Amino acid sequence: MGKKNKDGKKGKSGKKKDHGDYTLADLSLALTQAARSMRTVLTRNLTASGLYAGQDGVILALAESDGLPAGTLAQKLGVKAPTMTRTIGRMEAQGFVERRPDAGDARLTKVYLTEAGRNSVTEITSSAAACDELATRGFSEKDIRSLVRLLKAIDGNLQAGDHSEDDGEF
Template sequence: MGKKHKDGKKNKSKKKDQTEYTLADLSPALTQAARSMRTVLSRNLLESGLYAGQDGVILLLAETDGMTAGGLAQKLGVKAPTMTRTIGRMEAQGFLERKPDAEDARLTKVYLTELGRGSVKAIEMAASACDRTATLDFSEKEVRNLVRLLKAIDNNLQAEAVPFEEPDEI
């Protein structure tokens, strides 16, 4: 039976995970959460004809249309050959088109098509549904703290390659 407050009403708080976690649990937990998030987002995007990773390309081009494949690859943190294959596939699907740069004909730039621009709303809706599922039962404050902490982790990892060090023995 649930504990009662001073006012005699039952405490309806959900049972919290009482597991003690350590720093060693961080990488596996974060990696698994990211995989699960990507899986759900990919499933949500299938209806619009998009595959994993393509949403990032479309959202980036929606902000800055007319980027090179190398620029896209750098911004999205993937290798150039991977981006070239992704662009080719998305071009075949009708989301993107490649055009020579007007100022430097040696460069080819990537642009969204009407279909690509039209898919932005579907991507935003799929991401929003995934976010709601991922943060079910989280308060707004917990979501803000989670995002702040994840951004801090990303900034720490982006700042420099962290050298491997043996943990100090206690």
């Protein structure tokens, strides 16, 4: 662990941040912390709508394309099927979504927004927007585009590596 940082920053000199000093080693921590803070704020914003963080993604996905099967939702949101089942179950109990079997393929359970669900879209969008704006206070347009681009790239890299751990092609 000697490779921490070239200049021991033990000297806790207040909140002085040497600018370009960040290294790769700071990434996972920074990402984790940022995401946690984001979730905390988003949760509080969403509480007013009666939603929990994590459910917003489902609503937004359905708002864009209603009637998705549970499996597709799980894949889109990056969670496993049972997780999605639980989430949908909770949201159904809360009255935001509704399950209906597919007419063509009875194995499929499609998920639809209810009236309440559709109404919540606006609130979610603005909650997320408020959160995003707070988070990016002082950012330039370029910063934001760059950030989102990099985050998506990270997600892609990680998911690719996640599936093909010992599958060394590509």
